[in-house]
Amino acid sequence: MKSLGKILGLFFLGLLLIIVAAGFILTHLFDPNDYKDEIRDLAREKANIELTLNGDIGWSLFPWLGLELTDATVASASTPDQPFADLRLLGLSVRVLPLLSKQIQMSDIRIDGLNLNLQRDEKGHGNWEDIGHPQKTAAADGEPAAPAEPEKTAETPAKRSEPMKLDIDSLIVNGARVEYSDAQKGQQFSAESIQLTTGAISEGQAVPIKLSAFFGTNKPLIRARTELQGDLRIDRNSKRYQLENARISGEASGEPLNGQTLTYSMQGQILVDLTKQVAEWSNLKLSANQLRALGEIKVTELDQKAPKLTGGLSIAEINLREFLSGIGHQLPPMNDDKTLRKFELVTRLSGSPDSVQLDDLKVQLDDSKFTGNLAIASVTKQALRAQLKGDQLDLDRYLLAPDEKTKSSTVARNAEVKESIAKAGKNGTSDLPNAPTQQAWSNTPVLPIERLRKLDMQVDLNMDSLTVKQQAISNLAVKAKSANGLLTLENASGNLGSGSFSANARVDVRKAIPQLTLHKQIKRIQIEPFLKTPEHAAPVKGLLDLQADLTTTGNSQREWVAGLNGTSKFTLNDGMLVDANVEQQLCIGIATLNRKNITRDFPNKSTPFEKLQGSLTFTNGVASNPDLAVSIPGLSVTGHGDLDLRVMGLDYRAGITLKGDQREMPDPACQVNERYVGIEWPLRCRGPLELGAKACRLDKAGMGKIAAQLAGEKLTEKLEEKLGDKVSPDLKDALKGLFKR
Structure with missing residues (x-):
């Protein structure tokens, strides 16, 4: 038995030596660069890809099945002279023996200098969309091509194979760049200096990852530096993907910020569960310059056209005036420049891709507090819904201070009035x-006529106290709606001092005037x-x-x-x-x-x-x-x-x-x-x-008539004294009427 075991050992050792020798001979005597033309033809025929291999192809067979490509470009076979991707280096290798047990054990995967240039033309066609769709070839001598034979369906369903186990030492991407342009919309997007590094990638184990890049868009013009860190956990069997201890941070600048810089950071736990069709971000911590917020976001029904969003948001007290100034939005002069120095918000979130709703909303703005619900029922239709109740608000503090033109007009008007008063005299x-x-x-x-024509609004506002033009209104109730260019104030009522008021109004902007x-x-x-x-x-x-x-x-x-x-x-x-x-x-x-x-x-x-x-x-x-x-x-x-x-x-x-x-x-x-x-x-x-x-x-003219009337009455009295009863009553009445004219 010992001799048999020894013989078998020598046999397998010899077989291994033969395999190693064969691998050595293949890798040294067989050069894949001699088959570049065949590789290009195969890529063109099977995937409609125009593959250009300018560099050498390096490879190894055992114990690592390795491949290394350098200086390669990829284009659609429909537009071979317009490559949309080029690569400076791709290197990867797989252990051969673990493949026999359906295990993929790879060393470092390295990608250097990857450039993607994705373009969509005026007709909306992308330069990458023909990839994977082989071109149809005409039959020889003008004969119609023979119809493809239908695929034979198996009589019995194929047994589901077990997924292969994945084990990679690391993934490294250096200096990658992605550009996307849409000729129809005139939009451009770019991601430059993309750097990606990971730790060991193993099934079910947390994988440390780090990604950084510079992003840019042209409409609006924005430039941003972003870095992502976290531990990625992938479970392919349950289709569950987690990014634990996620942190996204960076800086942004551009047209919306008017020359200012926004420094931002987001942290938390990210989960995507495709079995349950759920994605969520829990323990969310958000910062943007001075702004600090906590919250959570959950999206369900990912496989539907309109996934549903739920969650909560809490914004800590912030000086809103300084924050807006820091992101390039300088507020116009107000009557009180001490306003907007205190802002807090707590709310529950819900929504869809075209809507967002803030329920159980609690807002503090300076000395005012508001509660209620606020929603954008439709982003595309600009549909606003608001139901708010406030305790107090001094609106005069937030009104715009009069500009120089208004002041000049007021001064001129006051001068005119003062001149009239002076001419009026004191007595x-x-x-x-x-x-x-x-x-x-x-x-x-x-x-704003055009905006009102598009506005879809329903507002229900109640205030305990509102100060406008230095007048304190109590128990204010306002209800208004707007749709299709017709703005209706259904009710505006309240108490003012010892009195009350109520009003309704309508603004119709459907016509030109x-x-x-x-x-x-x-x-x-x-x-x-x-x-x-x-x-x-x-x-x-x-x-x-x-x-x-x-x-x-x-x-x-x-x-x-x-x-x-x-x-x-x-x-x-x-x-x-x-x-x-x-x-x-x-x-x-x-x-x-x-x-x-x-x-x-x-x-x-x-x-x-x-x-x-x-x-x-x-x-x-x-x-x-x-x-x-x-x-x-x-x-x-x-x-x-x-x-x-x-x-x-x-x-x-x-x-x-x-x-x-x-x-x-x-x-x-x-x-x-x-x-x-x-x-x-x-x-x-x-x-x-x-x-x-x-x-x-x-009225001096009127006084003359009164003087004549009084003189006539006195003359009539004297005539009556002298004539006595000698004058008939009809004549007396005629005389009185004469002097009263």
């Missing part, structure tokens, strides 16, 4: 102010804050009740005002005409009739009233008021006239009537007697709207 005895003639509104377009409609109702809102400016006090005070139905067209302030049409009714209760003493104007009129001069000052500079009411009809920017009525203790005021909103001017005629109150006047020159009761004393108001009642003067 109201000067001539009427000149009527304004300058347009008070801007021609700058206001609405936008059309706007507004219905508004106001109840007992203090009007003074809306009329006063830093330069001028409000001309009138009081609690306003208003109902308005208005329409207009255009896309600028000037067009809106010039096209304003509609109706409105208003009542102002418990108010005051500021710096306008109606009693003074009445005293001037009486003193004129008494032929006396006023010698005292009037202590009251303003006139309180119980109620001011009327209606307005708007016609192309001019508001006509036919029925102004003001109730003042002891007096009544009526009037009619126009408010020209285009130039912010007024032109009114009013009448003051004594209702029987004959209290002592502040000046002896205007003492009231019974003859003045019931007479309507005429006023004329003209000038800038900011002047209010300060633009009113006693």
